[in-house]
Amino acid sequence: MEHKFVLTDYLKEAMALAVYEDLEEDGFAGRIPPCAGVIGFAPTLLECKQELRSVLEDWMLLGFRLGHDLPVVDGIDLNLEAISEPVESL
Template structure:
């Protein structure tokens, strides 16, 4: 489920080539998640690493994550019976 969520989020990535010819990428709705690299591939790798860490922090803190293309990621607490 984690991988599906990341893949869905990455499909919404917006890339820009900067004046210095490096690449910048961000995902709308994922505040503070952005990547940078000398190539698009490096930029995407950096973005994915930041996205994964952002998701883990949000889940740890109990924050609600955006639903992306119908994919929802959340922690469900089990109740012992």
Template sequence: MLKYIFTGYIESALSYAEYDKFEDGTFSGRIALCKGVIAFGKTLKECEEELQSTLEDWILVGLKLGHHIPIIEGYDLNKGYDVIKEPAHEPMAAV
């Protein structure tokens, strides 16, 4: 199955997410491999969604500013890929 590098990176990074539940019932999540990626939510689902959004923003800002993005499970975003560029083709399911 074709896997886009950006999607694969996000999925791999999220597999390293760690979540905590606070006394008030809210949640926090972080990805230790991606320094500074942390999120909060009233529910675990909300926290997971916020963490993914934070990770996506962190990657895009990091690439734009030329920061080194950690290599996760073989996904290396530092190789000069134009990850913001749209793919040259769309899967048939998207049509």
């Protein structure tokens, strides 16, 4: 599968792995198991899905900023390896 829009594809595939729980009177909870700490709560399932996507986006941005390894989702690997060039090539 070719990934033309890698970040969009990653978000889509990660959201497909989401697990939701009906909290009865307290609304819904959602989480994405491969993405540690990505969890959302909302009164309705639709709002929970929207909240979870927002949390996922923030989690990804923070991971990029802090240099954390993100889980590979559906073969999409967003982790970059540092490439160094010899000083004389500059």
